[in-house]
Amino acid sequence: MPYWQVKGRRPFERASKIAHAEIINNPLVQHFVQGCTLPSAPPPEDLKQKLLELPEANGRISAVIAIDGGMTETYVREEFPTASIAFIAVGPLLLRLEDLADLDRQPFIGPEDMQRLKSIERYVLVLPTKSVRAKGGTTFSQGVRWAVQDFLLQRHLMPALQWLLFREWRAKEEREAWEIPKCPNPDCWEEQIRFRSGDSVEQPCPRCRQPVYLSDGLRLYERIDEELGAGAILGYLLTAIEQIVLVHLIRSIWNLKPSLFREVLFIKDGPLAFFGVTAPMYRPMRDLMKFLGTAESEPLINLVGVEKTGPFVEHAALIDKDLGPGQVLVLNNEYIYRHIEPGNASDKSFGKNTYYGAKVIFRGWNQDTYVASIPTGDYKPNPALADFYNGADVLRVLSRLRCSMYDNALVPVVLANRLVSLADVPSAEILKKFAKQQVKLA
Numbered sequence: 014m015p016y017w018q019v020k021g022r023r024p025f026e027r028a029s030k031i032a033h034a035e036i037i038n039n040p041l042v043q044h045f046v047q048g049c050t051l052p053s054a055p056p057p058e059d060l061k062q063k064l065l066e067l068p069e070a071n072g073r074i075s076a077v078i079a080i081d082g083g084m085t086e087t088y089v090r091e092e093f094p095t096a097s098i099a100f101i102a103v104g105p106l107l108l109r110l111e112d113l114a115d116l117d118r119q120p121f122i123g124p125e126d127m128q129r130l131k132s133i134e135r136y137v138l139v140l141p142t143k144s145v146r147a148k149g150g151t152t153f154s155q156g157v158r159w160a161v162q163d164f165l166l167q168r169h170l171m172p173a174l175q176w177l178l179f180r181e182w183r184a185k186e187e188r189e190a191w192e193i194p195k196c197p198n199p200d201c202w203e204e205q206i207r208f209r210s211g212d213s214v215e216q217p218c219p220r221c222r223q224p225v226y227l228s229d230g231l232r233l234y235e236r237i238d239e240e241l242g243a244g245a246i247l248g249y250l251l252t253a254i255e256q257i258v259l260v261h262l263i264r265s266i267w268n269l270k271p272s273l274f275r276e277v278l279f280i281k282d283g284p285l286a287f288f289g290v291t292a293p294m295y296r297p298m299r300d301l302m303k304f305l306g307t308a309e310s311e312p313l314i315n316l317v318g319v320e321k322t323g324p325f326v327e328h329a330a331l332i333d334k335d336l337g338p339g340q341v342l343v344l345n346n347e348y349i350y351r352h353i354e355p356g357n358a359s360d361k362s363f364g365k366n367t368y369y370g371a372k373v374i375f376r377g378w379n380q381d382t383y384v385a386s387i388p389t390g391d392y393k394p395n396p397a398l399a400d401f402y403n404g405a406d407v408l409r410v411l412s413r414l415r416c417s418m419y420d421n422a423l424v425p426v427v428l429a430n431r432l433v434s435l436a437d438v439p440s441a442e443i444l445k446k447f448a449k450q451q452v453k454l455a
């Protein structure tokens with residue numbers, strides 16, 4: 014690590030311009046790099062045998078709800094630049110397919126027309142990430158945990174989290190408890206703290222008597238460090254909030270009018286999965302998808318996660334030329350570990366402990382290619398196209414939502430991102446000035 018300015022009168026320590034020579038000439042490094050391999054696309058003739066034609070759909074979907082989020086981190090004092098806070102914004106956007114079709118038929122689009130496509134509610138969370146103590150905690154980590162708990166309570170997302178964790182769509186006697194493996198408070202080693210349906214969302218630890226929150230069920234406390242900060246949880250937290258908002262919308266429709274599910278397509282930015290410390294959340298989410306997929310004779314839920322970046326998107330670009338319009342490649346365990354991710358399909362199951370859906374690569378009729386994950390209920394290492402809940406309806410609507418601004422883009426995802434993403438300029442700069450004005454010294 015280099016030295017950096019403290020008082021502002023000396024330059025930063027510059028990195029060496031020749032240190033790379035020692036690395037390149039190191040025989041151990043050379044041997045290691047020469048032994049590495051990259052996954053490769055299958056031969057075109059093999060790929061064509063795996064491609065499927067998308068069947069006809071029911072055409073009942075009339076509206077789309079896209080969920081996306083953004084975040085930025087900024088320091089709060091010029092003289093203490095390690096002290097920082099993060100701003101997270103998440104929002105669902107509602108778009109009616111009829112409105113989108115009307116705009117497509119117009120020669121000119123006015124600002125008032127675009128307003129019909131921007132129906133959104135924002136959820137905003139402010140979180141200390143290093144050397145800043147929130148008012149709800151006596152230590153840094155307690156302050157971070159309290160900030161997450163308070164956000165869920167204030168924005169009415171806590172009932173959605175309870176509904177998910179305890180499986181409250183079931184009868185009372187069939188609901189499950191949610192276990193926190195260890196007390197999140199410092200210097201306490203109490204294990205297996207359980208929350209049950211109907212319990213308070215905050216309870217004292219049996220040993221240290223410090224508060225334990227239901228939001229600790231996300232297990233973010235495992236990545237919070239009193240000295241290194243909470244920057245490591247931001248990506249996990251953003252993804253978790255996006256999916257809690259999704260559950261909030263699903264719960265609201267279920268309580269209001271379950272038949273509305275057939276008319277609404279939910280689009281999540283990113284795969285249908287929980288990663289890292291939040292990964293155990295896949296279990297109740299998979300149970301919820303299975304419930305909505307089997308509650309009636311046909312699946313109720315229309316849900317898709319669309320990926321913009323990553324190895325699956327890169328692989329889709331490799332095979333793009335070999336896919337025809339309306340063709341689908343269902344990604345099974347063997348294909349993923351042979352052509353996309355390093356691993357052995359005989360002893361690994363991709364996404365078994367993280368995903369609540371399976372993946373496909375789909376070529377639309379507008380020549381755009383999408384990497385999508387769609388719920389399947391139970392985990393299926395070798396899914397068939399019929400296993401995807403309303404897969405034909407979902408993918409056909411995706412093709413209608415094409416946005417020409419970017420490669421393989423979707424109109425609702427682009428609009429949602431524009432409304433909640435936080436740019437370095439000017440958003441991050443403005444939030445930095447705001448934080449510097451508001452955060453006080455202890």
